[in-house]
Amino acid sequence: MNPGEAPIAEMRAALDKEFDVLLLPVSHPSLGPIRIVDDLFAIGRSELPFADYPRDLVTKLSRRQARIFSEHGAVYVADLDSKNGTTVNGIAVRQAPSRVRAGDELCFGGDLTYRVAIEPRPFSSASARGVQHLSVTLDPQRTDLGLEPIELAAFPFLVSKTDDLFARYKDRYPHQVNYISRRHAHIFLKSGEPWVEDLGSTNGTFVNGKRLGESAVALQNGDVIGFGGDHFVYRAVLQKSFEIEPTITQAMPSQAGLAASASAAPVASMPMEDPDKTTFVGAAHSFLDIFCVDRALQREDEVNEDSPPLTPDDPTETESRRPRRRWQLLMRELTRTFAGGDRTTIRRIGWGALGVLVVVGGISVALYMRGAAEREVKSLLAAGQYEQAADAAVSSMRRHPASDTIRSLASEALIKARVPGWLAALQAKQFDRAAALVEGMRTKSQGNPDAIALIDQLKWVGDLERFVVGRGGPDAPIRIYRDEGPIDDLLKRWNDDAKGHQRILDRIASYVPEFTEPYALAMSQLRRLQSDDTLYLAAIDRLNASIATELGRDKPDALPAVLDDYAQRYPRLAGLDTVRDDLRRYTAIFNEMTARHLTALLALIKQANFKTPPFQTQYKALSASRLPSADVIAKHDAVSAAWQSGDSQQALAGLQAMPAGAWSDVMADELSHKKALLGQYADLQKSRGSADRDDKLLAFYARLDPVEDAYYVRAVQSDVNALRDRALGRAQDLIDRAQGLWRQYRANGSIGGTQRLESGISEGFRNQARLLSGANTSVQQGMRIYTQLKAPHPEGSDQLQQDIEAETQLQRRSLQELRMVLEAGLLKSKLALIGGSDESEARQSP
Structure with missing residues (x-):
């Protein structure tokens, strides 16, 4: 069964109106299949691909032989009164078009025979996102005739003297109207662009003063188009717009729909002096009417003696009139x-x-x-000795490098010789071997661009299969930040010339029939990738934009809800857990940075390892602008090492020598904190034997960080252990005090935006800030003692600490967001009252 002959393919194509028509050569298989992707396709010896066929194959073909067109999900062929006729399954096509179905045989000129196949068109991501809408305005060139502009919003459009668009002028200009034939010309769309074709009219159709021959020509913006002479002459104005949802522009065939109507869908038009006099054509004609041939009616046309005759454009006719040399x-x-x-x-x-x-x-x-070389290759091909045929063709190509015939034969021989082995490797999922075979074919085809085009397409099919299998099949999850690149690459390589690539694959399938199944599978996988590109890759782009926006606004806390939403809406999107991990790392660094906790921040920076592109990009920007520089980090590491080893004076000297910068205030606070600890430790040493020494010892111990202040923790640990019960009691007192202050703060209400925006420090702000700062300091010191003594935390104390710390960080971030509004000194004073960073008691986390 030929590709596309299955009835289900024709049914689906008819329903979706998204299908291609294939003409598979029967009489001359070497010609290769013809894929028809437009609604109208011209058959004639001056039309492609027939113009490229060997001349002896098209001698019986007329210049205007036939037209194949699609309408309302059906395919038709119309004979254009050709010399040798057109048949469908042996039955002649006469005046009316004949419908064709998958499996029918079409014969043109009694010699070229093709079998019809219908295949669903591969999914197009571009059509899923939107369609281009085209309107063509025919603006009269002569202002003295009273002709109205014509705006076309639907195609095809038939130019006919029986249509009211032209018949309305019959009383004023009877002869000029009769110069237009009943089926004079038509304007239709081909690949989304307007084309005009004369339908064999008596007096001709003219574009920019040149009479059209048997072939249609593309209509450009500004072209001057005339029908039957110099009376009905118009300038074409083309306008394109883009619609998000595809719309159907071709209506049911209607003779009445040719006239203008106020209810026609509005389309974009060029500004005119009187738009009400513009005739809008919102309904399409039917190809079934356009391509009906009736010579009796055509003989009614009045001949325009002033219309220039058609200049012969057929080389054979011109040559036949030329005298022999x-x-x-x-x-x-x-x-x-x-x-x-x-x-x-x-x-x-x-x-x-x-x-x-x-x-x-x-x-x-x-x-x-030369013919002997070609015959040798053809003989070897016919005998099935494909490798020998390929060698012979390569040898012949060296002697005749410019011969297209030899190149084509070399390509055919190579494909037939090597593709079966390549297919076997592909089906066995031996992708490296398949790739090596393709490269071997490429090496053998140096100097043959025709074969290289085929080999490139085989490589694309192999890369597509490798990718699909490697990710677990066409329905496998889309792995974020991993699959976008390969999908984008595969689609770009296809979309650079989709029609050309499909013709190449058709050609390979005609050489190697067993390639048909992998070809169909590749098209199915391509459509799935196009769907994934439209849905999932577009969603990933939006997610990246959301991440960049929220991080740029210093709102990383807004992203967990965004990620949860994407996980629910796009179930095949894999890898979001990695994004969440990066978000947690970034949020921790951001919070310590905004809280100005330098020691904790530096520890996080040293462990930072972001795996996803948006966080890698944002962290790089953060490092360049807001995080401590590498020089500051190195010098601070030296200070910490000296402090932890007990070399306090070297540590203080290192802090004093720190370079000025964005973190100078934090360095100054740390210097003050360390000096205070040194003074408190010296005072503690002098208080031995005094009544208040135990209280001083516990107060000093509560302020120590178990890591940063490890030297002093070891120095007093034995004394603290002797007072363990009293130390735990003090820790509980601090927790109780923090809880009381926190309750009072909550009862008064959190610090609001109005208080933060005050141009001074009100008593209300000051009281609430002291309550919050005191609660934070007490809970941090109490929890630190429990941690240092390795004692279990009291019930609810961990949650209390988290709540107070969260409120402190919220208030600090909210104030810092007002740095462009509040005066710098006022902002610093308010932050100092809130605590959490500048207050020495709350500098370190337990």
Whole structure:
């Protein structure tokens, strides 16, 4: 069964109106299949691909042989009164178009026969996102005739003297209207662009003063188009717009729908002096009417004597009218002479002619030798000796590098020789071996661009299969930040010339029939990737934009809800857990940075390892602008090492020598904190034997950080252990005090935006800030003692600490967001009252 012949393919294509028509050659298989992707396709010896066929294959084909068109999910063929006719399954197509179905045989000119196949069109991501809408305005060139502009919003559009668009002028201009034929010309869409074609009219159709021949021409913006002479002449104005949802522009066939109507869908038009006089055509004509041939009615046309005749554009006709050259006459005479043995004539012609004969003979021998090489390759192909045929073709290509025929034969031989092995490797999922086979084919095809195009397409199919299998199949999850690149690459390589690639794949399938199934599978996988590109890759782009926006606004806390929403809406999106991990790392660094906790921040920076692109980008920007520099980090590490080893003076000297910068205030606070600890430790040493020494010892111990102040923790640990019960009691007192202050703070209400925006420090702000700062300091010191003594935390104390710390950080961030509004000194004073960073008691986390 040929591709596309299955009835289900035709049914689905008819319903979706998204299908391609394939003409599979029967009479001459070497020509390759023809894929029709537009609604209208021209058959004729001056049309592609027929113009590229060998001349002996198209001698019976007329220049305007037939037209194949699609309408309302059905496919039709219309014969254009051709000399040798068109048949469907042996039945002649006459005046009316004939419907064709998958499996039918079409014959043109009695010689070229094709089998019809219908295939659903591969999904297009561009059509899923929107469609282009085109309108064409025909603006009259002559203002003295009273002609109205015509705006076309639907295609095809038939130019006919029976239509009211032109018949309305019959009383004023009877002859000029009769110069237009009943089926004069039509404007239709091809690949989304307008084309105009004369339908064999009596007096012709003109574009920019040139009469059209048998082929349609593309209509450009500003082209001047005339029908039947110099009366109905218009300038074409093209306008394009983009619609998000696809719309159907081709309505049901209607003769009445040709006239303007106020209810027609509005389309964009060029500004005119009187828009009400513009005729809007919002309904399409039917190809079924356009391509009906009725010569009897055409004979009613009035001939315009002033209309210029058609200039022959067929090379054969032009050549047939050209007088024979002398060398042609000479060759004919020589042929006759040698055929009849006329020696008298030889003497009459002379020895000069014999020299010409020798040259011609040499050329003939050369041509014969080239033909011998081609025949050898064809013979090997016919015998199934494909590898030998490929070698012979390569050898012949070296002697005739410019021969397209040799190149084509070399391509065919190579494909037939190597693709079956490549297919076996692909089906066995031996992708490295398949890739090596493709590269071997490429090496053998150096100097043959025709074969390279085929090999490139095989490589694309192999890369597509490797990717789909590697990710677990076409329905496997989309791995964020991993699959976007390969999908984008595969689609770009396809979309750079989708029609061309499909023709190449059709050609490979015609050489190697077993390629048909992998070809169909590749098209199915392509459609799935196009769908994933439209849905999931677009969603990833939006997610990246949301992450960048929220991080840029210093709102990382807004992203967990965004990630949860994407996880629910896009169930095949994998890898969001990695994004969440990066978000947690970034949020921790951001919070310590905004809280100005330098020691904790530096510890997080040293462990920072972001795995997703948006967080890598944002962290790089953060490092360049707001985080401590590498020099500051290195010098602070030296200070910490000296402090922890007990070399306090070196640590203080290092802090005093820190370079000025964004973190100078934090360094100054740390210097003050360390000096205070040193003074408190010296005072503690002097208080031995005094009554208040135990209280001083516990107060000092509560302020120590178990890591940063490890030297002093070890220095007093034995004394604290002796007072363990009293130390735990003090820790509980601090927790109780923090709880009381926190309750009072909550009862008064949190510090609000109005209080933060005050131009001074009100008593209300000051009281609430002291309550919050005191609660934070007490809970931090109490929890630190429990941690240092390795004692279990009291019930609820961890949650209390988290609540107070969260409120402190919220108030600090809210104040820092007002740094462009509040005076710098006032902002610093308010932050100092809130605590959490500048207050020495709350500098470190337990």
